[in-house]
Amino acid sequence: MASLLGPLINLSPVVPAIAVAVLLGVAAIDTFGWQNQGSTLLIDWLAQFSAEHRDRILYHEAGHLLVAHHLGIPITGYSLTAWEAFRQGQLGNGGVQFATDSLEDDLRQGVLTARVIDGYCMVWMAGIAAETLRYGQAEGGLGDRQQIRTLFQLLRRSASDADQKQRWAILQAKTLLETHAEAYEALVEAMRDRQPVAACQTLLCTPSQPNQADRLRLSN
Numbered sequence: 001m002a003s004l005l006g007p008l009i010n011l012s013p014v015v016p017a018i019a020v021a022v023l024l025g026v027a028a029i030d031t032f033g034w035q036n037q038g039s040t041l042l043i044d045w046l047a048q049f050s051a052e053h054r055d056r057i058l059y060h061e062a063g064h065l066l067v068a069h070h071l072g073i074p075i076t077g078y079s080l081t082a083w084e085a086f087r088q089g090q091l092g093n094g095g096v097q098f099a100t101d102s103l104e105d106d107l108r109q110g111v112l113t114a115r116v117i118d119g120y121c122m123v124w125m126a127g128i129a130a131e132t133l134r135y136g137q138a139e140g141g142l143g144d145r146q147q148i149r150t151l152f153q154l155l156r157r158s159a160s161d162a163d164q165k166q167r168w169a170i171l172q173a174k175t176l177l178e179t180h181a182e183a184y185e186a187l188v189e190a191m192r193d194r195q196p197v198a199a200c201q202t203l204l205c206t207p208s209q210p211n212q213a214d215r216l217r218l219s220n
């Protein structure tokens with residue numbers, strides 16, 4: 001636009017040329033040096049102006065945290081914006097962080113059990129399940145679906161098996177979220193206030209919640 005309107009407003013053609021060069025340089029640095037983290041921060045910052053977008057992320061991530069807690073999968077932290085994730089040394093838009101060392105060790109040793117696979121698939125699909133329960137459909141979760149696809153590729157399982165497991169895991173996660181609906185709403189508010197993981201998990205361990213009955217023993 002500056003190039004087209006330049007002659008009308010006496011703007012030198014050098015100005016838009018320099019602007020384009022600077023933007024391309026910044027984009028290249030972001031792509032190759034920051035792994036697109038700069039553009040992720042910008043897009044997420046703009047999206048945060050939408051209250052619905054903020055709430056979708058909140059309910060999505062709370063779904064991950066609740067299901068992981070009840071399945072006994074260790075939670076190491078969470079972030080709800082790209083900036084929070086960046087400050088914590090994480091890439092991407094943020095999310096709930098899990099301790100996956102045991103999963104990776106089992107994969108390397110070839111001793112991954114069906115119960116462990118089911119547990120992690122439920123946790124990965126819990127965000128989609130939470131959004132669907134709240135809004136009727138999920139907008140996020142592409143990365144979560146890719147987690148299952150990648151796992152099944154490593155296990156030399158077909159893409160159709162991965163899709164079937166996704167559908168199963170979403171249904172299981174929905175059931176768990178509905179069972180603990182009251183605790184889930186309390187968890188959403190705690191995460192909205194950026195309460196630490198320990199405080200969030202305390203909400204999910206009240207005597208009225210049958211936590212131990214739900215817990216999967218994710219060990220061989």
